[in-house]
Amino acid sequence: MTSIVEEIRAAYATVGIRLADPAAYGTYYRLLCARCGQMVGNVGDRLLPGQARELVDGQLALYAAGLLGCPCGHQRDVARSLDPAPRPDAPQAGTR
Numbered sequence: 001m002t003s004i005v006e007e008i009r010a011a012y013a014t015v016g017i018r019l020a021d022p023a024a025y026g027t028y029y030r031l032l033c034a035r036c037g038q039m040v041g042n043v044g045d046r047l048l049p050g051q052a053r054e055l056v057d058g059q060l061a062l063y064a065a066g067l068l069g070c071p072c073g074h075q076r077d078v079a080r081s082l083d084p085a086p087r088p089d090a091p092q093a094g095t096r
């Protein structure tokens, strides 16, 4: 199922992680930091369509907080630059 793998690859690419070749033991792919190449985890390819996207979206806050990802901080930087949630201290139009 190449499409699932491509979906996983695309989902992790948005937070600065790239997929390595499948590990020899089967259906797990190593997740590598896109900046320095350090291994930051594994992901299985037995996901349903859309699940990889949800997985990464759900972890976005953890990446942004530096709790997940590479010690070099690449995922933190990338996740912060995405930051889909409005900041509580951001000025709002129409307020005093």
Ligand SMILES: [Zn+2]
Residues within 6 Å of the ligand: 033, 034, 035, 036, 037, 038, 070, 071, 072, 073, 074
């Ligand atoms: Zn790194």
